[in-house]
Amino acid sequence: MSQDTPRxxxxxxxxxxxxxxxxxxxxxxxxxxxxxxxxxxxxxxxxRRVQRSIKALGYVYNRGAAALRGQRxxxxxxxxxxxxxPFFGAMVAxxxxxxxxEGYVSFLANSExxxxxxxxxxxxxxxxxxxxxxxxxxxxxxxxxIDTLTSWQMPCxxxxxxxxxxxxxxxxxxxxxxxxxxxxxxxxxGHERIAFLGGHIGHSATRExxxxxxxxxxxxxxxxxxxxxSDVTRRAGFELIPALMAESPAPTAxxxxxxxxxxxxxxxxxxxxxxPGRDCAVIGTDDLEEAALGDPALTSIATHPHAVGEEAAxxxxxxxxxxxxxxxxxxxxxxxxxxxxxxxxxxxxxxxxTTT
Amino acid sequence: MSQDTPRxxxxxxxxxxxxxxxxxxxxxxxxxxxxxxxxxxxxxxxxRRVQRSIKALGYVYNRGAAALRGQRxxxxxxxxxxxxxPFFGAMVAxxxxxxxxEGYVSFLANSExxxxxxxxxxxxxxxxxxxxxxxxxxxxxxxxxIDTLTSWQMPCxxxxxxxxxxxxxxxxxxxxxxxxxxxxxxxxxGHERIAFLGGHIGHSATRExxxxxxxxxxxxxxxxxxxxxSDVTRRAGFELIPALMAESPAPTAxxxxxxxxxxxxxxxxxxxxxxPGRDCAVIGTDDLEEAALGDPALTSIATHPHAVGEEAAxxxxxxxxxxxxxxxxxxxxxxxxxxxxxxxxxxxxxxxxTTT
DNA sequence: TCTACGATTTGGATCAATCCAAAAACAAAA
DNA sequence: TTTTGTTTTTGGATTGATCCAAATCGTAGA
Numbered sequence: 001m002s003q004d005t006p007r008x009x010x011x012x013x014x015x016x017x018x019x020x021x022x023x024x025x026x027x028x029x030x031x032x033x034x035x036x037x038x039x040x041x042x043x044x045x046x047x048r049r050v051q052r053s054i055k056a057l058g059y060v061y062n063r064g065a066a067a068l069r070g071q072r073x074x075x076x077x078x079x080x081x082x083x084x085x086p087f088f089g090a091m092v093a094x095x096x097x098x099x100x101x102e103g104y105v106s107f108l109a110n111s112e113x114x115x116x117x118x119x120x121x122x123x124x125x126x127x128x129x130x131x132x133x134x135x136x137x138x139x140x141x142x143x144x145x146i147d148t149l150t151s152w153q154m155p156c157x158x159x160x161x162x163x164x165x166x167x168x169x170x171x172x173x174x175x176x177x178x179x180x181x182x183x184x185x186x187x188x189x190g191h192e193r194i195a196f197l198g199g200h201i202g203h204s205a206t207r208e209x210x211x212x213x214x215x216x217x218x219x220x221x222x223x224x225x226x227x228x229x230s231d232v233t234r235r236a237g238f239e240l241i242p243a244l245m246a247e248s249p250a251p252t253a254x255x256x257x258x259x260x261x262x263x264x265x266x267x268x269x270x271x272x273x274x275x276p277g278r279d280c281a282v283i284g285t286d287d288l289e290e291a292a293l294g295d296p297a298l299t300s301i302a303t304h305p306h307a308v309g310e311e312a313a314x315x316x317x318x319x320x321x322x323x324x325x326x327x328x329x330x331x332x333x334x335x336x337x338x339x340x341x342x343x344x345x346x347x348x349x350x351x352x353x354t355t356t
Numbered sequence: 357m358s359q360d361t362p363r364x365x366x367x368x369x370x371x372x373x374x375x376x377x378x379x380x381x382x383x384x385x386x387x388x389x390x391x392x393x394x395x396x397x398x399x400x401x402x403x404r405r406v407q408r409s410i411k412a413l414g415y416v417y418n419r420g421a422a423a424l425r426g427q428r429x430x431x432x433x434x435x436x437x438x439x440x441x442p443f444f445g446a447m448v449a450x451x452x453x454x455x456x457x458e459g460y461v462s463f464l465a466n467s468e469x470x471x472x473x474x475x476x477x478x479x480x481x482x483x484x485x486x487x488x489x490x491x492x493x494x495x496x497x498x499x500x501x502i503d504t505l506t507s508w509q510m511p512c513x514x515x516x517x518x519x520x521x522x523x524x525x526x527x528x529x530x531x532x533x534x535x536x537x538x539x540x541x542x543x544x545x546g547h548e549r550i551a552f553l554g555g556h557i558g559h560s561a562t563r564e565x566x567x568x569x570x571x572x573x574x575x576x577x578x579x580x581x582x583x584x585x586s587d588v589t590r591r592a593g594f595e596l597i598p599a600l601m602a603e604s605p606a607p608t609a610x611x612x613x614x615x616x617x618x619x620x621x622x623x624x625x626x627x628x629x630x631x632p633g634r635d636c637a638v639i640g641t642d643d644l645e646e647a648a649l650g651d652p653a654l655t656s657i658a659t660h661p662h663a664v665g666e667e668a669a670x671x672x673x674x675x676x677x678x679x680x681x682x683x684x685x686x687x688x689x690x691x692x693x694x695x696x697x698x699x700x701x702x703x704x705x706x707x708x709x710t711t712t
Numbered sequence: 713t714c715t716a717c718g719a720t721t722t723g724g725a726t727c728a729a730t731c732c733a734a735a736a737a738c739a740a741a742a
Numbered sequence: 743t744t745t746t747g748t749t750t751t752t753g754g755a756t757t758g759a760t761c762c763a764a765a766t767c768g769t770a771g772a
Contacts (some may be wrong), residue, residue, distance in 0.1 A: 015728090016762090017727090017728055017729080018728065018729065026754070027751075027752090028751065028752045029728095029729085029730095029752085029753085030730085030731090030732095030751070030752055030753075031750085031751060031752075033729070033730065033731095034750095036729095037730090041749080041750065041751085042751085043601060043749080043750060044749090044752080046585050046751085049496075055748070060482055060483060061483045062483070062485065062727090062728055062729065063485070063729095064420050064423050064424050064429065064485050064727095064728080064729085065727070065728035065729035065730090066420050066423050066728080066729050066730070066754095066755090067420050067729085067757095068418075068420050068424055068727090068728080068729070068730085068758065068759085069728085069729050069730035069756070069757050070729080070730055070731085070758050071730095071758090073420065075484075078464075083445050083448050083449050083452070084442070084445045084446045084449045084662075085445065086440070086442045086445060087447040088439045088445065089439050089440045089441065089444065091440060092439050092464065092466075093439050093440045093466055094462070096439070096465065096466045097466075100465075105463050105465070105478075105481070105484060106463065107461050107462065107463060107464075108434075108462060108463075108464040109447065109452060109456075109461070110448075110449055110452045111452075113397070122431075124459075125461070126416055127416060127417045127419045128417065128419050128420070128431070128461060129418065129419070129420050218614070220722070234645070234648075234649065237734085241719090257391055263646070263649050267649060270651070289520055289590070290442075290619070290646050293590065293619050293623060293650065293652070294649065294650055295626070295650070295651040306440075310582045371758090373755095373757090373758055373759080374758065374759065375758080381722075383722090383724070384722045385722085385723085385758095385759085386722055386723075386760085386761090386762095387721060387722075388722085389759070389760065389761095390721090392759095393760090395719065397721085398717080398720070398721085399719080399720060399721090402721085404721080417758065417759090418757090418758055419759095420757095420758085420759090421727090421757070421758035421759040421760090422758080422759050422760070423727095423759090424726095424727050424728065424729085424757090424758080424759070424760080425727050425758085425760040425761070425762085426760055426761085427725090427728065427748055463734095518714065575721070
């Protein structure tokens, strides 16, 4: 038994382990482990010797095994509801950038706004023992989902939308304020009839926008109020316009749930023979890269997806490091990016948005 | 020692393990394991009993531990070079859809077209013991990267671009054919001077487009050839146009590396006071959702990102199941989506693209 | 009743790391 | 030289599942 080291060299390509490194460097398994984790305990000479052995044997760290004994997997779950939306592309890039600095990797899943799919993904990520989750809750998510995650002892940061009762961790944009900025601007231009297009009451991000809309109207003492709920797609924006413009009185400006709706609305106006920005002002939300294009260039409430992603990821890392710390809400301030579609600028064509 | 079961109940919330289920159901660890893996070996009655215990104790499968002993992690690495590009959003959604069916989860990383970042990500994914990798190689990737991955015994499917020598696994679009289709169409419209805008020679996807361009010109016996290399951004398209249109003779049509370049080119034409689709035809590549918008709507070579993603993921799963099987190339056929920017249609405005 | 055989079930070894209490090595003070 | 006190290093236990050869259970056939 102990007569000979049980070398299973018959097996093809057994992977190099800590044990092998230890033997090669003439130290113990534990010491090698300490070197790998950059512990200050090991003496400088030993460290160098071990590192040479690691290189020499072509060792590959096994994070799975480490995670089994330790408590970190250096892994984060990200669940969004529409990865094909350019907004989320930018946001995921931001998440990726923040995680990367800390050596974390992210699992990405796309719920397609289905709570059932979302639930499956969350369970799967739990099985993978992710250290935490970034969740953009699907529309119709049960409010107690956050309690469930808490009972799982799973750190969770909600992003852009939130469900359940505070306190919870959240990163997003101040939609209410953003809508306020846009309306202030329109009012300053002389608009008095401003409609709001798009959104379902199913989640917080819509409620916040609507609240901002009503508050701003009240603040300016405007009587006209027109709020049309709908999907938040180009098509929805396109299809809402004809009926809306046929009303009497018709609005002179439309504020849209996001840029996609705004693009659709501009298309709808053109179809009616009206010029967006002259005959009717249009403002979107998100300030996607393509907002600067189009004819006219779209004025939009910039919600900074990349920054939101970064903040969310950073918050998640903080929470993982300190699970019982006070919950945080990171709410970024939006900025109104004025272009031509609200009739404020005279420049007929501007250069494309500056690239990142 | 063996006098009493070593219950470490002093520790707060030790997680439920196979052992606990086994005790609760009155069977062995092994049997529970078989139930979890849906083995046909276990008797129906036993299976039900065990499943009840699993529910009762709130057991969570530990995939990390399973991966350590077994050989699958049910995990795939995905490395793209620009997740903020809407094309990749759609592609990632396709990957996600295909993986999800098989219970796989994906790690996503964004190389930002940097080979160094890409290398770090690949190493990290290797440490996480992903079962395979989907790689959209960064520009400037060393051709021997694929050999390295092979020496790691890491199944790898290249997507959209490829480096190294065949045979390799690859999923993408037939860019050469796509460009051919577009030129056929333009020639049928009477165009004789067709320029190609954008791309760097750094990767296969550009070479294939250029090859398609030259071949198609030759096929139609056209003498005019103008190929401008550049970044593949809106800005690049925008900035190339003035000089190009000032040439004598100027092209009557421009074919663009992707839709972003095409959007920029259209903007550039407008800046010069020309109407895209009337004064100069513009065709893009990818057929992003926003191609249907804009003024005029953009004619584009549809490269079906969602389908490419799905095919790539499926191929990866096949390769994981059969590492030594013959390498495969899945090359989808593009389709020319004719709209207004090439001057072929009379419809001034069309409905937005049908939603998915 | 005994044997054989297929259908189930099982315990011990294993995967590759970390944790932790204790040992060893070394230096400085008594 | 012994004692004390730091640094470093170590081996055994542990993590939670799978693998595999062997044991057990039923039951049909001799």
